[in-house]
Amino acid sequence: MTVQRRTLLSAAYDNLRAAVLNGSLAPGSRVTVRPLTEQLGLSPTPVKEALAALEREGFLISVPHRGYFVPEVSTEDLLELYELREAIDALAARRAAGATNHAQIATQLRRLLVRQRKAIKANNLYSYGDLDLMFHRLIWQGSGSRRVIPIAENLIAQVRLGNRFSAQAPGRLPVAIEEHVAILNAIDDGDPDTAERHIRHHVHEASQALRRYLRSSGAAGQPRQS
Structure with missing residues (x-):
């Protein structure tokens, strides 16, 4: 693939992906060339x-x-996704905290945390969503498991959609940041039990924020794009 062709593909991909995530292309929309x-x-x-x-x-x-x-993803689909995420992220965090390079993993996570705080301060939910995914992806990669990574990566689109809604729950993002701090500190300490406990709590709280947001927005079965 030539450089020009790769650049054009990247431009098309980035624009379309953003349109799905920010709601410009709503669930159920037909996308034609x-x-x-x-x-x-x-x-x-x-x-x-x-x-x-x-x-x-x-x-x-x-x-x-x-x-x-x-x-079109129903509320039930998204909540089931969080159950899967809790199991996958718990295994990944436990393994990352027990890895020989756990301190280096924590350092990378801490750098992302700085950028996440800036995104929240700028009220840039789209940027925060990317950074949140990067945070969890680092933990998946840090697990060293050849099986965790492809399973988790297969959930990327659903993860982003779920995060998009849960992030809109009032007060959720500042709390999510502190949950990230607790996770990375446990990984930094090389404490698998605590890392697993904190990340399970984090994913569970995200699912509850999603439930609250959908209830308050009046979405009974199908999330609304705002």
């Missing part, structure tokens, strides 16, 4: 490649003979 080429000022090829990449990652679904659609 021609309007996107006009909107983004790109040729059909990078747009088609970007759509295929987003479908592989779960940001879009492909319906035979109809094209791509933004997935």
Whole structure:
């Protein structure tokens, strides 16, 4: 792939991914090539490649003979996702805290924490969402498990969608930051039991924030894009 082609693909991918996450492309929306080429000022090829990449990652679904659609995710789906995340993140945090390089992992997490605080101060939820995913991804990678990483990575789109809603619960982000502090401190101390306990608490609290947000927004079964 040439540099120019890679750059165009990246531009198409980034724009479409952002549109799904910020609600510009709402759940259930059909995503077609021609309007996107006009909107983004790109040729059909990078747009088609970007759509295929987003479908592989779960940001879009492909319906035979109809094209791509933004997935509709129910409240029950999202809450089930958090149950899966709790189990996966608990295993990853335990292993990361027990790793020989646990202090280096904590150092990387601490750097991300600084950037997360800046995103919150700027009220940039989109940036915070990326940084939150990076925080958890570092823990997945720090686990050293060849199986944890692909399972967790397969949940990326759903993780971001769930975080998007839970982050909007009033007062959630400052609390989430302190939960991140507790997790990284346990990893820094090389304490697997405490790291697992804190990350389970963190994911559970995120799921409760999601439940509160959906209840207060009036969404009974289907999350609303705001």
